[in-house]
Amino acid sequence: MARKKSAKAVHSKALHSKPASKASARPVPMREFSRSLPMSLLRAREAVMRQFRPSLRNHGLTEQQWRILRALAAIDAIEVTELARVAFLLGPSLSRILRDLEARHLIERKAAKSDLRRGVVSISAKGLKLIEAVAPSSEAIYAAITQRYGARRLAELQEMLHALETSLSELEGGGDERPKPARKRKFA
Numbered sequence: 001m002a003r004k005k006s007a008k009a010v011h012s013k014a015l016h017s018k019p020a021s022k023a024s025a026r027p028v029p030m031r032e033f034s035r036s037l038p039m040s041l042l043r044a045r046e047a048v049m050r051q052f053r054p055s056l057r058n059h060g061l062t063e064q065q066w067r068i069l070r071a072l073a074a075i076d077a078i079e080v081t082e083l084a085r086v087a088f089l090l091g092p093s094l095s096r097i098l099r100d101l102e103a104r105h106l107i108e109r110k111a112a113k114s115d116l117r118r119g120v121v122s123i124s125a126k127g128l129k130l131i132e133a134v135a136p137s138s139e140a141i142y143a144a145i146t147q148r149y150g151a152r153r154l155a156e157l158q159e160m161l162h163a164l165e166t167s168l169s170e171l172e173g174g175g176d177e178r179p180k181p182a183r184k185r186k187f188a
Contacts, residue, residue: 051145055137059130064089064097065106066134072107072123073131079112080119106130 033039049063056066067087072078078086084094098121101107106127112118123131146154 048145051141052138055134055141059134064093065101068097068101069106069123069127069131072121073128077120077122080121083121
């Protein structure tokens with residue numbers, strides 16, 4: 001009895017294989033879609049996030065909310081515009097997410113002392129407790145990924161991705177534009 005291929009396996013094979021015949025393929029003056037760097041990075045990101053989503057859902061969090069809480073857990077406070085850059089979120093999306101997190105009492109917002117028009121965000125005690133609740137499953141997922149992929153390969157991948165990011169930001173003439181918060185949160 002032949003086993004049926006899953007839809008994911010067929011879809012993945014279709015994206016990673018060359019067309020069956022030249023007659024069915026359109027000539028495009030660029031590399032194959034499946035071999036484009038942005039698509040490769042998106043597929044890898046999706047594979048990683050598929051591991052984390054169930055845990056986040058169990059804690060009532062979206063990926064973007066978790067990204068913001070993780071960023072805020074590492075610092076005392078940050079301006080909203082800086083947080084948007086750090087978390088790679090557009091302003092309108094960030095505003096909506098911050099409103100939701102504030103309604104759940106996971107973050108605190110106030111006006112910046114230097115400019116009352118600018119907002120400053122920090123994680124609340126309840127937000128830190130949520131981070132602590134999610135941390136064990138998050139670390140277990142990291143351990144499983146590390147075991148499957150290999151600690152050395154994972155470290156090399158992270159170094160290569162950082163080097164790619166740095167070299168491309170230098171191409172733009174901007175250098176490393178990620179903000180560096182002045183005060184780090186200290187954990188005992």
